[in-house]
Amino acid sequence: MxxxxxxxxxxxxxxxxxxxxxxxxxxxxxxxxxxxxxxxxxxxxxxxxxxxxxxxxxxxxxxxxxxxxxxxxxxxxxxxxxxxxxxxxxxxxxxxxxxxxxxxxxxxxxxxxxxxxxxxxxxxxxxxxxxxxxxxxxxxxxxxxxxxxxxxxxxxxxxxxxxxxxxxxxxxxxxxxxxxxxxxxxxxxxxxxxxxxxxxxxxxxxxxxxxxxxxxxxxxxxxxxxxxxxxxxxxxxxxxxxxxxxxxxxxxxxxxxxxxxxxxxxKAFDQGMAKNTYGTGCFMLYNTGNKPVISKNGLLTTVAFQLENSKPVYALEGSIAVAGSAVKFLRDNLGIIKEAREVGDLAVRVPDSGGVVFVTAFAGLFAPYWIDDAQGTIFGMTNYTTKEHICRATVEATCFQTKAIIIAMEKDSGIKIKNLAVDGGMSNSDECMQMQSDIIGIDVDRPxxxxxxxxxxxxxxxxxxxxxxxxxxxGGVNARNHKRFTTKTTKAQQTSQFRRWERAVAMSKGWLTSEDIDQEYD
Missing domain, CATH: 3.30.420.40 (ATPase, nucleotide binding domain)
Incomplete structure (x- = not known):
C-alpha cells in the first residue's frame, strides 16, 4: 500500500x-x-x-x-x-x-x-x-x-x-x-x-x-x-x-x-479511459480530463472525482435506467427464471434472440435517447419465441444501449474507445460479457x-x-487476473443488429401521451 x-x-x-x-x-x-x-x-x-x-x-x-x-x-x-x-x-x-x-x-x-x-x-x-x-x-x-x-x-x-x-x-x-x-x-x-x-x-x-x-x-x-x-x-x-x-x-x-x-x-484516472457498471441500472463513464465536455449527443457531463487540493476530473456519462432490474423483472414479475444468474445460461442456449427485441423502458429511456414517453415494449414475438429468446433479448437490451452510448461518446470526444472496463452484477456472467463484446465490437476487460x-x-x-x-x-491494487472478452461477430452483423434495436426504440416512442403522464404522475 x-x-x-x-x-x-x-x-x-x-x-x-x-x-x-x-x-x-x-x-x-x-x-x-x-x-x-x-x-x-x-x-x-x-x-x-x-x-x-x-x-x-x-x-x-x-x-x-x-x-x-x-x-x-x-x-x-x-x-x-x-x-x-x-x-x-x-x-x-x-x-x-x-x-x-x-x-x-x-x-x-x-x-x-x-x-x-x-x-x-x-x-x-x-x-x-x-x-x-x-x-x-x-x-x-x-x-x-x-x-x-x-x-x-x-x-x-x-x-x-x-x-x-x-x-x-x-x-x-x-x-x-x-x-x-x-x-x-x-x-x-x-x-x-x-x-x-x-x-x-x-x-x-x-x-x-x-x-x-x-x-x-x-x-x-x-x-x-x-x-x-x-x-x-x-x-x-x-x-x-x-x-x-x-x-x-x-x-x-x-x-x-x-x-x-x-x-x-x-483506476481509470487518465483522460480517455472508460468503464461500464452493470447494476440496477447501467452506467458508463468516460474520463475527459480537467475540463467539462458538454455533450451534443445526449450524454451527461459529470464530475468524475476530485482529490483534496487538486483540480476536478470530469467525465461524460451514459446512464441506462434499467439493466439488472430487467433481470429482476424476469425473475419476480414474470417468473421466467428463479435466480438472476440463470439469465446468461438461458440466453446462450439460442444463437440469437429469434427476432425478439426488448426495449426495457420501464421508466422511459435515459442516455442517449432521453425519451420520457416510452414504456417497456417487446417486439418480434411469434409462436417460435421461447423464454430463452426473451432472456437473450433482455441481456441484449443493456448491451445495445451501451453501444448507443459508446457511439455518442466517440462523437463528443472525437476519440475511438478501444477497451471497456466492466464491473457490477451482470459482469459476473461470462456469457453476458461475451454478448456485450459481440454487440459493441470492442474488447471488454473484467477484473x-x-x-x-x-x-x-x-x-x-x-x-x-x-x-x-x-x-x-x-499499481498493486486490484491488479490480478483480469479477463478479456474479444468480439466474435463481424462489423456487418453488429450493424444489422443495432439497426434493428434502433428501429425498436423509435417504435416505442410516444406510448404515453401528455394526458397519460399528467393522470399517472400527478
Whole structure:
C-alpha cells in the first residue's frame, strides 16, 4: 500500500449504499476484501413509475453492515485501529429532505429512477431560461436529477412545504443523509456535507464553478432550500468521524457517487479511459480530463472525482435506467427464471434472440435517447419465441444501449474507445460479457475483484488519509487476473443488429401521451 507504517497491514473500509442493498467492505493493501456484509432492503412502489426508500431503513442497514463486517474482521485477529480510514459511496440523485431543527425526515427518499416528475419536467422545459440549464449543469432536463424530485415533494407534501417556507428544510443525496446521521464534526456537531460528484447530479451545481448557482436554485424554485456544504471527494477533515458503533472515532475521508467510485475503483484516472457498471441500472463513464465536455449527443457531463487540493476530473456519462432490474423483472414479475444468474445460461442456449427485441423502458429511456414517453415494449414475438429468446433479448437490451452510448461518446470526444472496463452484477456472467463484446465490437476487460464501486470509495478515503500520495502508488491494487472478452461477430452483423434495436426504440416512442403522464404522475 506504500503507507506510512512499513511492515504493518493497512486497511481501508467503504460503505456502499446502493439502490437495492447496502454493503460494507474492509479492504487490504491489494484492494482485496478481507471482510464484508450485505443487506437488502425493501423497495417502496406507491404507484406505477414511483420508487421510494425509507430514509431510516437506509441508516439502519448501514449500521447493520458495519457491525457484522467488523465482527468478521475482528474474528480474523485484527483490531479496529488497523483500519486507517473509511469512504462512502452511494446511489446518486436519490433525494432526502429533513427538518434541521430535529433531524426528522419529512418524506420517503425519492429514488433516482423514479419517473413521477415527468409532468414537472415538461413544464420546466417551457420555462424561460430552460435553454441555459444543460450548459450550466451538464445535465438535460429530465426526471433523473435531484432538483425536480425536491420540487415535486414541495408541491405535494404540506409538512415539507411549511418547513421550507420557515427556512429549515435541508436537502441531501443519500451520502449527505447518512453522514448527517452517522458522523460528527470536530466539536461533536452534526455535519451537512456532500462531495462534488454527488452535488453535480442535483442540477443545482454549476459544472464550471463547482458551486451552487443562484439562477439554478431560482429556476427550480428552491431558493430557501438548505444545501449541503461542498467538499472534494477525498478530504482529510470535511466528513468527520464515526459517532458510534464498532468503528467509533474512525475518520471518514472519502465520498463519491457510486458511478464515480466505480471509475476510481477501475483506476481509470487518465483522460480517455472508460468503464461500464452493470447494476440496477447501467452506467458508463468516460474520463475527459480537467475540463467539462458538454455533450451534443445526449450524454451527461459529470464530475468524475476530485482529490483534496487538486483540480476536478470530469467525465461524460451514459446512464441506462434499467439493466439488472430487467433481470429482476424476469425473475419476480414474470417468473421466467428463479435466480438472476440463470439469465446468461438461458440466453446462450439460442444463437440469437429469434427476432425478439426488448426495449426495457420501464421508466422511459435515459442516455442517449432521453425519451420520457416510452414504456417497456417487446417486439418480434411469434409462436417460435421461447423464454430463452426473451432472456437473450433482455441481456441484449443493456448491451445495445451501451453501444448507443459508446457511439455518442466517440462523437463528443472525437476519440475511438478501444477497451471497456466492466464491473457490477451482470459482469459476473461470462456469457453476458461475451454478448456485450459481440454487440459493441470492442474488447471488454473484467477484473477478478469486481467490487470496484466500494473499492473506489476506499481508494478515495486512502488519499484523504494520506495512505497514498499519487496514482502510481496504486499499481498493486486490484491488479490480478483480469479477463478479456474479444468480439466474435463481424462489423456487418453488429450493424444489422443495432439497426434493428434502433428501429425498436423509435417504435416505442410516444406510448404515453401528455394526458397519460399528467393522470399517472400527478
Amino acid at each position: 506504500n503507507g506510512t507504517d512499513q511492515g504493518t497491514s493497512q486497511f481501508t473500509a467503504a460503505i456502499d449504499q446502493g439502490t437495492t442493498s447496502t454493503r460494507f467492505f474492509i479492504f487490504d493493501e491489494r484492494g482485496e476484501p478481507v471482510a464484508k456484509h450485505q443487506e437488502e432492503f425493501a423497495q417502496i412502489y406507491p404507484h406505477a413509475g414511483w420508487i421510494e426508500h425509507d430514509p431510516y431503513v437506509l441508516i439502519q442497514s448501514v449500521r447493520n453492515c458495519i457491525e457484522v463486517a467488523t465482527a468478521k474482521f475482528l474474528a480474523e485477529g485484527y483490531q479496529p485501529k488497523d483500519i486507517r480510514a473509511i469512504g462512502i459511496t452511494n446511489q446518486r440523485e436519490t433525494s432526502v429532505i429533513w427538518d434541521v431543527r430535529n433531524g426528522k425526515a419529512l418524506h420517503n427518499a425519492i429514488v433516482w429512477a423514479d419517473s413521477r416528475t415527468a409532468h414537472i419536467v415538461r413544464q420546466l422545459k417551457l420555462k424561460d431560461g430552460a435553454d441555459k440549464v444543460l450548459e450550466m449543469t451538464g445535465l438535460p432536463l429530465s426526471t433523473y436529477p435531484s432538483a425536480v424530485k425536491v420540487k415535486w415533494i414541495l408541491e405535494h407534501c404540506k409538512a415539507a412545504r411549511e418547513v421550507y417556507d420557515e427556512g429549515y428544510l435541508a436537502f441531501g443525496t443519500v451520502d449527505s443523509w447518512l453522514l448527517y446521521n452517522l458522523v460528527i464534526g470536530e466539536s461533536g456537531e452534526k455535519l451537512h456535507v456532500t462531495d462534488v460528484t454527488n452535488a453535480s447530479r442535483t442540477m443545482l451545481l454549476h459544472i464550471d464553478t463547482l458551486d451552487y448557482d443562484p439562477f439554478l436554485k431560482s429556476f427550480f424554485g428552491l431558493e430557501k432550500l438548505l444545501l449541503p456544504k461542498l467538499a472534494s471527494s477525498s478530504n482529510s477533515i470535511a466528513y468527520g468521524t464515526m459517532e458510534s458503533g464498532p468503528l467509533k472515532g474512525l475518520r471518514v475521508t472519502g465520498c463519491l457517487g457510486d458511478q464515480s467510485a466505480a471509475l476510481v475503483g477501475q 477478478a475483484m469486481r467490487e470496484t464501486t466500494a473499492l473506489g470509495a476506499a481508494i478515495a478515503a486512502g488519499f484523504g488519509a494520506r495512505i497514498w500520495s499519487s496514482f502510481s502508488d496504486l
